[in-house]
Amino acid sequence: MANPVVLKLQRGARLSVEDERAIAEACSEMVRLGPREVLIREGENPIHVHVVVEGFACRYKELSDGGRQILAWLVPGDFCDLHVAILGRMDHTVATISTSTIARLDRAAIERVTSISPSLSRALWWASLVDEAILREWLLNMGRRPADQQIASLFCELVWRLRTVGLVCDDEVLMPLTHVELADTLGLSPVHVNRVLQQLREAGLIELQNKKLKVIDLSQLMAFAEFDPGYLHLSAID
Amino acid sequence: MANPVVLKLQRGARLSVEDERAIAEACSEMVRLGPREVLIREGENPIHVHVVVEGFACRYKELSDGGRQILAWLVPGDFCDLHVAILGRMDHTVATISTSTIARLDRAAIERVTSISPSLSRALWWASLVDEAILREWLLNMGRRPADQQIASLFCELVWRLRTVGLVCDDEVLMPLTHVELADTLGLSPVHVNRVLQQLREAGLIELQNKKLKVIDLSQLMAFAEFDPGYLHLSAID
């Protein structure tokens, strides 16, 4: 199967054959991690740059009262900590959700490659800006949409994002999060997430069992969620 | 008074005298805008890059039901649309809040300058990453904190951000937003914002009138909000 990092970055800029080779080469060192293993902790300044190759991870922050807010889902192709070299210090933690394969790239190698290839450096810049755009959409969802639309939006986003890395088949995707983790993502309680999921199932919009999410009719779910994929900026490639 | 863009970017990287001159020069063309004027609309791809020099602006998205979510406050020194050249299309709107002075920089000039000066290009990169960090913190606030802490956090952030551009005097800052705009920022209703503001006043944490916010005791407000300025990444300079 193609390298998800290449598949993703192609959406940000036209990549040359050398660019693709450079990425694939940089991803040579892989680590296999179990579920819920911390990759990078708040406050650290990791030596390597991490990329999800397989599985799911997330960014999150914790509060003193035990509350937790998940700030991003990291799926295959996503960088975990490209920004930390500039910022100097992680302001949040990154951990796996399901068993995952993570590539550790050499920070120096990244800098070398991007200084040579404008298209690759543009692609990385693009990826970071899309992360930001996703955060804006999540903020909109949390601030102004009811729980059912919020969950539906999130599932739409998941399908669109996984599509670009070839991980969707028949509008069915892996969704390895528990209700607690979904709740930590959406700012809801797990009990309420459970109830809303039941409603979405009863409405015939989704099926969800065994960590597999099947979207019955994507355009219908998108309409329900008022989802517009524009913010994902999935243009390039073709 | 010093250029707020310079003051801000100094927090992201050590700037040379030439860097500072280049910024000041690029900010030569200024526009004066009234309150609530749209600067860049969702879907557009503006020719210029805009920077707030004076006054307040914000990013926001609107929903079909008339709801609105403010996604960022843009204060003096903040870039409005640095990212759009890479993404190709604005996924949200930018408008002023109060009467503001906005600098229009030539996009080509930015690219020219950054290709010459690594420190300046690093500073812009840093600014964009801090925007993202702020979004994460806002998401945490909205998802997991009660309204009073949320508002208190926002005010703490405002003080810290305005401090770096020299706009705080005696822990007193300009806060030109109405309750409706605060509510659109926080994902709350204006009525509730009003009530919580009263509580914060009664608790002796803030004074707020005539668009002026006075923080009685910043460390006390920070403690109440559980505010940690780490996510603002205000290191460099010294």
Next chain:
DNA sequence: CGGGCTTTTGAGCCAAATCAAAAATAGTGG
């Protein structure tokens, strides 16, 4: 087949929303 997660259900509650209207402010033109 037993112990720990998850998911589900029920009951009661609360933070924040909505609706509606009054009071206070800020603008605006004469």
Next chain:
DNA sequence: CCACTATTTTTGATTTGGCTCAAAAGCCCG
């Protein structure tokens, strides 16, 4: 400088979406 508006802020009454607590049921896996 003042009357006249329009906007903002404030208050009260009521409703509600989503929370908490608690316990049962279903899973997964060694």
